[in-house]
Amino acid sequence: MPVLSDLLNADPTVVNVYITILRWIAPILAAILLFRCVKPLLTFRREPEIWGWLCLQSGQKLPVTHWESVIGRSKRSDIVIELPTVSRSHAVLTRYDDGSWSIADINSKDGLYINGKQVEFHALKPSDTITVGGVSMKLQPISAKQEQKQASLRTKASSLGSGLINLFLLTAFQLLCVMAFLMTGAAEHAQSVLLGFGGIMICQWGLMLFYVCIRRVSFEIESIAFFLCTLGMAVIATVAPAEAIKQLVAMVIGIVIFLVLGWALRDLERAKQLRYVAGVAGILFLLITLIFGQEYYGAKNWLVIGSLSLQPSELTKVCFVLVGTSAMNRIVTKRNLFMFIAYSVMICGCLAVMNDFGTALIFFCAFLVIAFLRSGSVGTLALAVTALIFAGVVAIRIAPHMLRRFETWRHIWEVPLEGGYQQTRALMCMAAGGLLGLGPGKGWMKHVFAADSDMVVATLTEEWGLIMLVLVVLSVIALAIFSVRSAAVGRSSFYVICACTAATILLVQVILNALGTVDVVPLTGVTFPFLSNGGSSMICAWGLLAFIKAADTRQNASFAVRLLKMGGEEDE
DSSP states (O other): OOOHHHHHHTOHHHHHHHHHHHHHHHHHHHHHHHHHHHHHHHHOOOOOOOOEEEEETTSOEEEEOSSEEEEESSTTSSEEOOOTTSOSSOEEEEEOTTSOEEEEEOSOSSOEEETTEEESEEEOOTTOOEEETTEEEEEEEOOHHHHHHHHHHSOBOOOHHHHHHHHHHHHHHHHHHHHHHHHHSOGGGHHHHHHHHHHHHHHHHHHHHHHHHTTOOOOHHHHHHHHHHHHHHHHHHHHOGGGHHHHHHHHHHHHHHHHHHHHHTTSHHHHHHHHHHHHHHHHHHHHHHHHHOEEETTEEEEEEETTEEEOHHHHHHHHHHHHHHHHTTTOOOHHHHHHHHHHHHHHHHHHHHTTOHHHHHHHHHHHHHHHHHHHOOHHHHHHHHHHHHHHHHHHHHHOHHHHHHHHHTTOGGGSTTTTTHHHHHHHHHHHHHTTTOSOTTOOSGGGSTTTTTTTHHHHHHHHHOHHHHHHHHHHHHHHHHHHHHHHTTOSOHHHHHHHHHHHHHHHHHHHHHHHHHTTSSOOOOOOOTTTSSOHHHHHHHHHHHHHHHHTOOSBTTOTTSOOBOTTSOBOO
């Protein structure tokens, strides 16, 4: 039975005209879609929420704008009391999901007193008198009615109509892609291509319907992710169309993890308890790989089970974010810091033994973000960076695989048929693609090893153009900027640190993958989130996206933020 590709390939003129039109329409559609998705994320009004007041005896009221607030004289403190008797970081005031409060001393010089008695930790009651550095105060939480009013005044997420328009634009883009590949692809791969793109469309509309059912209307973050998945599927349709279904299955698993993590993050205490499971799982993933993994191109980072191959270090990234944020959540103490450093060293040590230094660098960057957001200590970060430089020098001397990559770096044109083969071909193909690309399935890069994973940006640029590559990179940068902007009004430091760390991992991967392809930085074999072919990478990207989604405090935006019912009670 003939398929569409057989029918249309009979007239090459029709195919060429369609591809020419698509080369112009595709970047325009993509630009409109991303502009509509990115603008609300970067322009929403950042108004702080007030969850209570610290009422001083002098009559002054200090607003409590976060669920974890540091009290101290340092300007970096959330609640600043500029008196010499108050330590730079004196105590931390914490709100819980049920509306209760506690306060804890954080190694202050004069101690924390409740009703005249020195304490290390205390569950607060409305009548309790808090004394910090000789300054007495009482906590006055906002009422249920005030909380409901505050929720109604938060910035509203984009309307349902706006989200539907974005999905229609994305679906139109996907249908254009399908038509192009059915015209230019082989008949035996038509079914895989149809299932791959069709599955993405079903998933995005299904997720949107689920959001409508739970009264969430913001779909910008998810639309960006599905757009990247669509271009990733386009690259797979060119390089390895038989793997389209496998990538689709990985995306579905990733979406399930995205939703499960979102549900877990609705309850902070529940999310923090998951750190024990996540911590053990993160280490086990790497230990199992060390014992049973197989080595490819110098790095022992693959676990092969029958016809299925996994890269467990990708799953460890999600575990690392959850563990690091939970362990550091109750304001950094030396004990917490040392425990997290020890855990990070174990992770990076396993990756070093596996010769997976690119992933180790990603984990190190994530560690720096978590440590800095919690401690604010530049000295600690300087010490960590110094240790990294020392470890890097040692690694280069003892790991020939890593040394060879540095020997090739910036010298790829001296060995174009050996160590520089992939990158020289990538540069030539990207140049051939120009601004608009050669068209889907028309490129030569598909003949180069890892054209759909490590070198995915070259394949994308050759067939879809430099404009499309710029849009893809900007979309990930937009997610990172959104995470930083959300930090200023984050309810809990848990959400803030999770989102900023997840965004850092995604952004560092983009930098290492894209710049490694063009020989600006050494080629590390790191994947491009959502875009590269690889089930483990896809699952990890969706898992990290859940942390970014949880930090969205706009009204009716994130399913990780409970909705308020009439009367001020939160929904389940």
